Amino acid sequence: MKIGIMVSEGPYNHQASDSAYLFARTAIEKGHSVPRVFFYHDGVNNSTKLTQPPQDDRNVVNRWSKLAEEHGVDLVVCIAAGMRRGITDDILAPGFRISGLGQLVEAGIQCDRLVTFGD
Amino acid sequence: MLNIVNKSATERNSLESALRMATKGSAVLLIEDAVYAATQGSVAAAKIQSAMADVQIYALGPDLDARGMTSRVLDGVKVVDYGGFVDLVTEHNCCQSWL
Amino acid sequence: MSDMMDDMDEGGEGVVKKFMFVNRKAPHGTIYALEGLEVVLVSAAFDQDVSLVFVDDGVYELIKGVNTKGIEVKDFSKTYRALEGYDVEKLYVEKSSMDARGLTEEDLIVDVTVLDSTEMANLMAEQDVVISY
Numbered sequence: 030m031k032i033g034i035m036v037s038e039g040p041y042n043h044q045a046s047d048s049a050y051l052f053a054r055t056a057i058e059k060g061h062s063v064p065r066v067f068f069y070h071d072g073v074n075n076s077t078k079l080t081q082p083p084q085d086d087r088n089v090v091n092r093w094s095k096l097a098e099e100h101g102v103d104l105v106v107c108i109a110a111g112m113r114r115g116i117t118d119d120i121l122a123p124g125f126r127i128s129g130l131g132q133l134v135e136a137g138i139q140c141d142r143l144v145t146f147g148d
Numbered sequence: 149m150l151n152i153v154n155k156s157a158t159e160r161n162s163l164e165s166a167l168r169m170a171t172k173g174s175a176v177l178l179i180e181d182a183v184y185a186a187t188q189g190s191v192a193a194a195k196i197q198s199a200m201a202d203v204q205i206y207a208l209g210p211d212l213d214a215r216g217m218t219s220r221v222l223d224g225v226k227v228v229d230y231g232g233f234v235d236l237v238t239e240h241n242c243c244q245s246w247l
Numbered sequence: 248m249s250d251m252m253d254d255m256d257e258g259g260e261g262v263v264k265k266f267m268f269v270n271r272k273a274p275h276g277t278i279y280a281l282e283g284l285e286v287v288l289v290s291a292a293f294d295q296d297v298s299l300v301f302v303d304d305g306v307y308e309l310i311k312g313v314n315t316k317g318i319e320v321k322d323f324s325k326t327y328r329a330l331e332g333y334d335v336e337k338l339y340v341e342k343s344s345m346d347a348r349g350l351t352e353e354d355l356i357v358d359v360t361v362l363d364s365t366e367m368a369n370l371m372a373e374q375d376v377v378i379s380y
Contacts, residue, residue: 030238032234032237032238035378037247037279037380044154044180044181045154045180048154048179048180051210051230052230052233052234054230055230055231055233055234056234056237058231059231059234059235061234061238069282069286070278070279070282070380109282109285110282129289130285130286130289131289131292131293133286133289133378134266134286134289134290134293134295135293137264137266137376137378138262138264138293138295138376139262141238142237142238142242142243143243143376143377143378144152144237144243144245145152145245145247145378145379146154146245147154147245147247147379147380148154148155148247149371149372161303162271165271165302165303168343168364168368169302169341169364169367169368169371170368171368171369171371171372174372241375242372242374242375242376242377243377244269244371244374244377244379245379246271246379247271247272247279247379247380
């Protein structure tokens with residue numbers, strides 16, 4: 030089954046991005062596909078390579094990048110929400126790309142399920 | 149419909165709204181801070197227990213564990229892991245997050 | 248579009264799904280109402296069967312008599328009136344949410360269909376995709 034995901038909160042402040050990641054990874058492990066994760070609202074802050082968590086903490090951004098690299102998950106950052114919050118192409122971590130809100134609607138149309146993680 | 153609730157019932161009204169608009173036979177999955185509602189002695193426990201007549205209540209095990217609440221889960225609440233969460237999403241025709 | 252989405256394209260064209268946008272947050276205190284509205288406007292271009300519902304504090308998004316000058320933010324409440332021009336015409340409000348806030352249809356900036364909680368629950372159960380804020 031194709032499962033799309035929307036992440037509506039940034040990393041660390043809320044559990045949303047952690048929950049979304051664990052859900053996505055588990056879905057893939059179980060043989061489903063996660064074609065796209067759409068980052069909206071403060072969720073766009075999951076995409077910046079400038080993130081530097083302490084050594085003993087998980088790296089939320091790198092974890093998403095790794096999922097994209099290993100499983101072809103399309104990590105889409107909303108352009109409007111991203112511009113509001115200073116997220117531009119030159120600070121994107123690997124695997125992320127900036128695009129329009131239409132990508133969220135498209136994921137809703139083309140995936141069998143769309144799961145939202147937010148606050 | 150799978151209704152997903154992630155906020156503590158003593159902080160937000162999202163659990164109450166999800167239960168009010170959950171149709172008979174649908175499911176409610178508690179994740180993150182919402183899992184506190186499914187524990188003995190919580191103010192939300194009575195709401196969860198009366199809702200169980202019409203809807204199945206699930207709670208995410210890793211979130212219960214992380215909060216030290218696993219031993220306090222109410223009878224009748226099914227504890228699932230992330231694999232169970234994925235299964236619930238695929239088994240229901242649609243899911244809704246009560247943010 | 249990236250290569251990764253290619254396998255999602257099969258059979259994608261011409262699909263009409265029931266999309267519901269659930270608004271449960273008041274405006275201005277957080278950005279969810281405004282950015283939620285932006286998704287709705289974009290969704291109109293995809294020829295889907297779109298419904299908007301307003302429950303809990305979401306009903307405050309539709310209130311008349313807004314003046315945002317003093318807080319120096321955009322008054323987007325007028326945009327709800329423009330939705331008709333985008334062929335987004337299915338707006339639903341839960342009655343008990345209005346009652347709990349001392350509001351009636353007369354207080355709202357647009358025409359809505361008022362549903363009781365059971366009717367709202369049934370409407371939600373019919374949807375293919377629910378996006379909530």
